[in-house]
Amino acid sequence: MISTEEVKNIASLSRIHLKDAEAGILSQDLEKILDYINKLEQLELSGIDPTTHVLPLKNVFRKDAVIPSLKQEQALSFSIEQKDGAFKVPKIIE
Amino acid sequence: MKLNQRTAHELRDLIKSNETSVDKIYAAVRTQIDKSEKEVNAFVRLQEHNLQDLKPKQDLAFPIPIAIKDNICIKENETTCASKILAGFKPPYNATVIDKLLDSGAVFIGNANMDEFAFGSSTETSFFGPTKNPWDLKCVPGGSSGGSTAAVAADEAIWAIGSDPGGSIRQPASLCGVVGLKPTYGRVSRYGLIAFASSLDQIGPITKDVTDSALLLNILAGHDPKDSTSADCRSINLLNTRNQRSKRSSQNQEIPDYTQSLIEDVKGLTIGIPKEYFVEGMDPEVKDAVMASVAILKDQGACFKEISLPHTEYAVATYYIIATAEASSNLARFDGVAFGLRERPSQIRKNTLVDMYEETRDKGFGMEAKRRIMLGTYSLSSGYYDAYYLKGLKVRSLIKQDFDTAFEELDAIITPTSPTTAFKIGERANDPLSMYLSDIYTISANLSGIPAISIPCGFSKKGLPIGLQIMANAFNEEMLLRIAYSYEQATEWHKKRVNL
């Protein structure tokens, strides 16, 4: 049902580099899990609303009031690489 | 009894009567850690404290050593979700519960081990190696909060906090013979809890008895303006007003004092036993222990009735759709750009940027994390959304409806916490589906948002703990604590200690 090729596509969408061996294992695993999940097909779901939040909360806001930001060195304190006050990443080509 | 074997409320009383001090308790915990941690591996890292730091805590409410699950952010302290991808990450902020604990005087012992990003039911998927069950070191402690529950069971911490997206507090509490409570969704702030499944996660207490559970919940609970999904219970509309039973005595208070629920009285309460929970796959010893517990509560005056939660068998499937979809998105930020791990392949494969993403996430995530991220990505992806994710949300409605209906005539529901006692390390590691089914009894409470507690209710012939799960309606933690406390008064299970 779920091919190694499909697994590689999902991996690419998930930004995970998969080695061929892993792709094989994962395709078997996912197949098994999806097979199990497919038991939901037994249910008649027309007219059932989806639940995205279990609590009936709504309209939770904050006031438009400033809270001091981190200092630049705090913001960069956990950075992997930094340069000129910015987070440094490999060159991006547009 | 050694100091570290005592409960937090006992220690608090001893401090108050000047029979002990914060540093003595801390020393006792550290001695235990020196002795047993090498075998148990409950912590991914320990925090050292010196006497000067501890002294000022003496006068605060609970200057008690506590283990913090490694997915709850402590400012400038490495927090990694037991994953390689967060190696070295020191958050510049405290989780809301961490601030609350600090205000109460808490002494942080260390970051407790866990399944990587809480993906697991055995604490075997940790990048830092598995935690062992203190009752049998060949067995898993359960998971994902297995480090927290093992630390408490091994007396390496007096109490602990964990997180529970699908049973991650209750199932390991059951397997380690301690008390684990998952509060109502929205009862405790999630701000600073590194999300696995945002609509399911809750932080909760892991303790040696029910009294400590109430005390620790008192510290943790409450509305947080930083968490849009945390409930402000002064708005009464949150409660199921249809149901008179779920009305709490403390309805108008934001946070009730949970110790008020520590009363030995279950007379007249109606407790349901869902028939769908007692089916094949359950260890007979577990069933016997649960039925024996029911008998005790009956003796105390509770009424039991068999009920049906008809959509129970779909809970695990529903959970694995919703939880992994949310996780696939929540874990997208671990990409090697700003923080955590960054890896790059030696040769260009696609382009420098995509290569960095893919290599970082390949090297940084373990197999189970990859499995779940990919499952979640799949169920959200174009063409599959309706068949998986949307369907999951709809079945979630049905499962929640089961509970809403049940609680119209019930005060609580009792089930086993886990179908089996602790299993052997490695036994289910290569069979994800059988691992997922470890949470078959705990997952529904998360899907419905209701509170649930696991308390020790016996031991198997092999000496492994068995847990009893009690569920109540939303925001009715008081009912859980009341029943659990009553039961605890009639039993001795919670007094058993491992000697390591």
Added chain:
Amino acid sequence: MNDHQKQFETVIGLEVHVQLDTQTKIFCGCPNVFGKAPNTQTCPVCLGLPGTLPVLNQQVLLHAIKIGLALNCNINTFIKFDRKNYYYPDLPKGYQISQFDYPIAQNGHLDIPIKGEEVKRIRINRAHIEEDAGKLIHDDAGNCSLVDYNRTGTPLIEIVTEADLRSPQEAYDYLQLLKLTLKYLYVSDCDMEKGSLRCDANISIREKGETQLGTKTELKNLNSFKAVKAGLEFESERQKQVVLAGNRVIQETRLWDENKGITFAMRSKEGSHDYRYFPEPDLVPFTVEEKTIQEIKEAMPELPSEKQKRLISQYQISKYDANILIQDKDIALFFEQCAELCPHTKKICNWLNGQLLQELNTRKNTFRDIDLKPQALTDIILNTENGIISNLAAKDIFKLILDTPQSVAALIEKKGLAQVSDDAELTKLADEIIEQNTKAANEFQQGKQNALGFLIGQAMRKTQGKANPKLIGDIIKRRLIDAQ
């Protein structure tokens, strides 16, 4: 039919992102400001650090409702947020919080002026709230890219039109009116140079009469109003050439190169997008009460097209003048203040739309930067109309007043700018001029009307512009005719 006789039609839809003017960002308390040192306006929330959670800034929702109403949209009374998942270094969480199926506003329109009295209705498909991403700086020398997260979490509203625009000029006009409308609401400064208004365009061509849409390209990097027009013109022409050459337009994202004046396909193709939208579990839904909508409606300022209509009928000015006035809400208001003091509304328009805009332009000021009182301008106009000062002097006075606000009367007095209108004095002057310019005087007497102008010019020069030009002209003429 011969290819070259084919008539093409351009079909354009615009997606406009507007940064909202609030004190703080959309989901955290960081200041919403532009132009600060990199990564100084961030916090754990907008940096997307693990464990952090968003909380919606109430002002953002109020601004969005205001915009939706101004664009004649239906305001949805139930809205929610969704995650749009994609990987890019300027997006710290790996998803953007946006709105997918329940946006704040839908099904609106904006009527743009076309020739004469006509307008054209541009339908607005939707307007939704979302968060801005950070900024990427490409460091070629360092062979790396740098990320600044200051902009991350700036509140945005994305306004999407239907494919109703039929030329680059219409797109330009729509954008101008949209910007003006938003500026009237005080919800954004809409400055394309600062990136507070950004525009992407979907463009395709088709043969006239064809009802199916052609394959579109998405045009990005349109960083100014001029670029929107130029980029669309280029792209429309390029697509025509592709089709005329017998090829097919490829669906792709293209970038406008301002310097070269061309569009080019983006190099980094990310494959087909699959944004995997799903409801944001960290934010609860929102309901908009009818009462709130009513309150905002009632507090809604007069919008540009309404203002234009009213100015025309109330002050009897031309559509052309009214259109210029409304381009700046402050100037339009100033016009009305002047009109209270002075009946010469056409003259006021001339001053505001001519001299004032010219001065603002040379001074690189906005109207808000200068201190001009309505009384000052109407004094200048009335003094000119009454012949007290010449037009030339009036212009000088205007400049002086913009430099330093002061009384017009005092300035005329101090600088001696009042015109000489005294008959005896002017007659004496006329005689002097005739005597000194006999050649021109003779020419006039022989019927050369031009010569009179020369003589008037001489009189003006002699009096340094103070002679009333109309009066002196009349007197010179009379003296010359009398002398014949």
